[in-house]
Amino acid sequence: MAEWYGVTVSGDRVVGLDLGSNLLTGEIPPELGQLSSLEVLDLHSNQ
16 A cells, blocks of 8 residues: 555555645645545645
8 A cells, every 4th residue: 555645545546635834835746636535635835
């Protein structure tokens, strides 16, 4: 089973992204809209 920091999966689907306080900058990529099972998206304290 693969594990990625800040990513929560259920089966083979991404259900959560917790990427707060990661010094991220730029636009939110439109591909996030393709995550049809995404329930939680946390991008706090980024630019």
